[in-house]
Amino acid sequence: MEEHLRPEGRLFLIPTPLGDEGAEGCLTAGGIDTVRGLRHFAVENARTARRFLSTLGMPCAIDELQMGILDKRTAREGVQPFVAWLAAGLDVGVLSEAGAPGIADPGALLVRVAHEHGVEVVPLVGPSSLLMAMMASGLNGQSFAFVGYLPIEKRARRARIRELETKAIREGSAQAFIETPYRNDQLLHELLATLRAETRLCLGCGLQHQGGWVRTLPVAEWFAANVTLGKVPTLYIIGV
Amino acid sequence: MEEHLRPEGRLFLIPTPLGDEGAEGCLTAGGIDTVRGLRHFAVENARTARRFLSTLGMPCAIDELQMGILDKRTAREGVQPFVAWLAAGLDVGVLSEAGAPGIADPGALLVRVAHEHGVEVVPLVGPSSLLMAMMASGLNGQSFAFVGYLPIEKRARRARIRELETKAIREGSAQAFIETPYRNDQLLHELLATLRAETRLCLGCGLQHQGGWVRTLPVAEWFAANVTLGKVPTLYIIGV
Numbered sequence: 001m002e003e004h005l006r007p008e009g010r011l012f013l014i015p016t017p018l019g020d021e022g023a024e025g026c027l028t029a030g031g032i033d034t035v036r037g038l039r040h041f042a043v044e045n046a047r048t049a050r051r052f053l054s055t056l057g058m059p060c061a062i063d064e065l066q067m068g069i070l071d072k073r074t075a076r077e078g079v080q081p082f083v084a085w086l087a088a089g090l091d092v093g094v095l096s097e098a099g100a101p102g103i104a105d106p107g108a109l110l111v112r113v114a115h116e117h118g119v120e121v122v123p124l125v126g127p128s129s130l131l132m133a134m135m136a137s138g139l140n141g142q143s144f145a146f147v148g149y150l151p152i153e154k155r156a157r158r159a160r161i162r163e164l165e166t167k168a169i170r171e172g173s174a175q176a177f178i179e180t181p182y183r184n185d186q187l188l189h190e191l192l193a194t195l196r197a198e199t200r201l202c203l204g205c206g207l208q209h210q211g212g213w214v215r216t217l218p219v220a221e222w223f224a225a226n227v228t229l230g231k232v233p234t235l236y237i238i239g240v
Numbered sequence: 241m242e243e244h245l246r247p248e249g250r251l252f253l254i255p256t257p258l259g260d261e262g263a264e265g266c267l268t269a270g271g272i273d274t275v276r277g278l279r280h281f282a283v284e285n286a287r288t289a290r291r292f293l294s295t296l297g298m299p300c301a302i303d304e305l306q307m308g309i310l311d312k313r314t315a316r317e318g319v320q321p322f323v324a325w326l327a328a329g330l331d332v333g334v335l336s337e338a339g340a341p342g343i344a345d346p347g348a349l350l351v352r353v354a355h356e357h358g359v360e361v362v363p364l365v366g367p368s369s370l371l372m373a374m375m376a377s378g379l380n381g382q383s384f385a386f387v388g389y390l391p392i393e394k395r396a397r398r399a400r401i402r403e404l405e406t407k408a409i410r411e412g413s414a415q416a417f418i419e420t421p422y423r424n425d426q427l428l429h430e431l432l433a434t435l436r437a438e439t440r441l442c443l444g445c446g447l448q449h450q451g452g453w454v455r456t457l458p459v460a461e462w463f464a465a466n467v468t469l470g471k472v473p474t475l476y477i478i479g480v
Contacts, residue, residue: 021365024268024269025268025270028261029269100381101375102381108380108381109378111377112378123371123373125266127365128368131371135341135363136253137342138342138348138352138353138354143386145386146385213360214363
């Protein structure tokens with residue numbers, strides 16, 4: 001790319017811990033060094049971000065860091081302070097609550113505006129529950145979709161589950177989605193009641209949490225296993 | 241999950257460098273420790289795997305490691321030696337040529353068989369060109385698909401590009417795909433000739449390589465930018 005498109009500030013996308021792994025289990029040594037060099041951040045939650053940056057060993061007081069909120073309510077005008085930092089030549093780090101910014105998490109709007117301004121966008125290596133569950137699912141990593149949340153209303157939810165199963169069978173693909181943790185067991189019940197017995201279902205439960213696991217079984221075997229997920233963050237994947 | 245389902249050996253999925261980042265820029269400190277403890281590996285390419293494991297500082301001679309090939313030609317019976325290791329209580333690591341095993345890379349078949357045998361499957365944190373490009377694209381990380389390779393034949397390829405664009409517009413989703421590097425510029429030409437001027441196209445070119453970049457622009461601006469990709473591994477994403 002032509003260098004003149006780029007102002008000096010770069011936008012760093014920083015994955016944060018999914019569970020108990022801490023900064024050292026979340027970022028590479030190089031990634032940790034990069035974040036230590038930043039002083040300006042766009043964060044989903046200031047308290048979580050400060051805690052994470054503390055464990056990371058920033059070479060300055062956490063109070064000296066400049067931080068603005070970037071969450072799902074942030075509109076286009078809300079990202080202007082971050083754009084102003086970038087335009088002034090300052091590097092900016094984006095931190096979401098857990099996992100990769102912009103993937104099932106806020107961040108994409110700022111990245112979009114950054115590209116419109118020709119800002120260099122740099123993703124760091126780190127955890128993503130979607131990617132880790134897909135890797136460990138044994139389902140089709142050549143063709144898969146992440147579809148976010150399913151509808152909450154019961155009839156619409158069942159219809160959507162059937163639609164995703166039909167798509168998985170027709171395409172041979174994997175269809176991944178998430179749920180608010182307190183609805184996990186309700187969703188699992190709906191999945192087992194709606195999917196065909198031979199359809200494979202992967203559950204990635206508490207990835208990077210102590211005792212977390214990823215397991216793929218035909219629906220009939222999940223029935224027999226009688227699993228309870230509780231309120232642990234879980235990724236769901238339907239496959240064939 | 242019930243412990244009795246699991247034999248003692250665990251299957252570790254180990255992401256490998258996409259570019260010039262080396263082991264330290266690829267895995268977390270904890271991930272490096274985990275891999276150093278393994279002696280048995282299923283690898284896509286033995287030479288690349290040995291080089292990677294050497295840079296990682298294994299506490300034994302590389303020649304002492306047990307290695308078997310797991311590539312796209314490996315059939316179901318070909319994974320039996322790895323299953324035998326797992327059944328004997330040995331931990332096994334899976335290494336693909338670059339990036340995350342099982343995502344646009346071999347590995348899924350062994351993981352599938354591992355789940356059938358109740359083996360614990362553990363994904364490590366590491367780089368994935370798909371995930372990093374999606375994070376840095378500013379496109380819809382709440383709804384996206386990875387569809388692998390497009391057809392090679394010109395008419396089928398154009399039809400597929402139009403189909404992905406229609407899907408992206410209808411769903412508001414992002415549609416990601418890859419290409420064999422030597423066909424990069426041919427595919428980029430086809431994309432610019434086929435997509436609508438206002439459709440947004442993200443190119444993630446040489447992620448983790450020196451000089452790599454990710455950039456999202458409307459098709460009309462890519463036309464004007466007159467970019468050449470060369471033979472650098474590139475991830476393509478169509479969005480709105």
